[in-house]
Amino acid sequence: MSDMEIPYTVAARPxxxxxxxxxxxxxxxxxxxxLFGALFASYILLRTGATEWPHGSxxxxxxxxxxxxxVLISSSVxxxxxxxxxxxxxxxxxxxxxxxxxxxxxxxxxxxxxxYSAKFHHGYFPKTNxxxxxxxxxxxxHMLHVLGGMAVNAYLWGxxxxxxxxxxxxxxxxxxxxxxxxxxxxxxxxxxFPVLYLL
Amino acid sequence: xxxxxxxxxxxxVRIYILVFVSLMVLTLVTVAxxxxxxxxxxxxxxxxxxxxxxxxxxxxxxxxxxxEKKLILWVMLLTVVFFIVLLLLxxxxxxxxxxx
Numbered sequence: 001m002s003d004m005e006i007p008y009t010v011a012a013r014p015x016x017x018x019x020x021x022x023x024x025x026x027x028x029x030x031x032x033x034x035l036f037g038a039l040f041a042s043y044i045l046l047r048t049g050a051t052e053w054p055h056g057s058x059x060x061x062x063x064x065x066x067x068x069x070x071v072l073i074s075s076s077v078x079x080x081x082x083x084x085x086x087x088x089x090x091x092x093x094x095x096x097x098x099x100x101x102x103x104x105x106x107x108x109x110x111x112x113x114x115x116y117s118a119k120f121h122h123g124y125f126p127k128t129n130x131x132x133x134x135x136x137x138x139x140x141x142h143m144l145h146v147l148g149g150m151a152v153n154a155y156l157w158g159x160x161x162x163x164x165x166x167x168x169x170x171x172x173x174x175x176x177x178x179x180x181x182x183x184x185x186x187x188x189x190x191x192x193f194p195v196l197y198l199l
Numbered sequence: 200x201x202x203x204x205x206x207x208x209x210x211x212v213r214i215y216i217l218v219f220v221s222l223m224v225l226t227l228v229t230v231a232x233x234x235x236x237x238x239x240x241x242x243x244x245x246x247x248x249x250x251x252x253x254x255x256x257x258x259x260x261x262x263x264x265x266x267e268k269k270l271i272l273w274v275m276l277l278t279v280v281f282f283i284v285l286l287l288l289x290x291x292x293x294x295x296x297x298x299x
Binding site for chain 1: 208211215216218219226229230233239242243246247249253254257258271274275278279285286289290292
């Protein structure tokens with residue numbers, strides 16, 4: 001038995017009305033909301049319990065983080081355009097937009113690398129104080145998500161794109177699901193940015 | 200999102216661009232407001248309000264929640280409720296000596 005058919009990759013399951021990939025990614029994102037929620041709750045607990053709390057800009061570089069916010073928002077647009085390109089059957093454009101999405105992700109990580117390096121250079125480490133501890137934890141976990149999203153997007157841009165020739169609808173669904181994760185990563189940053197840098 | 204007509208999809212691109220511009224403007228607004236050095240409670244309120252609007256735009260339009268099936272909307276609504284409870288827990292436990 002070579003090609004065993006995986007059911008409901010494209011067709012909707014009668015009971016959920018959705019294909020399995022779609023419901024799967026949303027349930028995964030729900031668990032991710034709670035994962036980051038736990039960290040945001042920790043942040044509130046630490047901040048309300050602290051005798052003093054620094055303004056984010058005291059330790060952190062607001063212009064660099066603003067640049068990174070713009071980069072991630074741009075990557076969300078290129079991601080949704082990559083999916084849209086497949087919807088209108090334009091594979092060349094998909095490749096272009098997907099490459100841009102992965103590229104923006106790389107820019108984000110490079111900027112973050114410079115930010116982290118500057119902190120370490122100034123002797124600011126997670127152990128330095130509670131603010132930096134929660135800053136490194138939250139941005140570190142977020143960075144891992146950026147890396148994960150980039151890996152999946154790069155796969156779909158490269159070897160994973162072979163599926164397009166075999167089953168267009170299935171491949172489009174994979175890109176949509178990868179996009180949902182990528183937008184979620186953008187969404188988390190939209191909250192991390194003001195909470196850590198601006199308040 | 201189900202298979203829409205090509206003309207329908209074209210309309211989507213216009214929406215994506217509009218959302219993109221709104222997100223950029225709101226990012227600049229939130230940074231500008233932070234330089235006003237408002238009192239802490241006001242600053243937190245404004246920053247979270249802008250972030251919530253931005254987050255909703257991403258969820259509704261880039262993640263297509265606005266046209267998504269009911270099952271997913273219910274799952275996410277339940278998640279949001281749990282998320283809010285999770286955030287409120289530490290506030291309740293420290294309410295007697297809240298400082299922020």
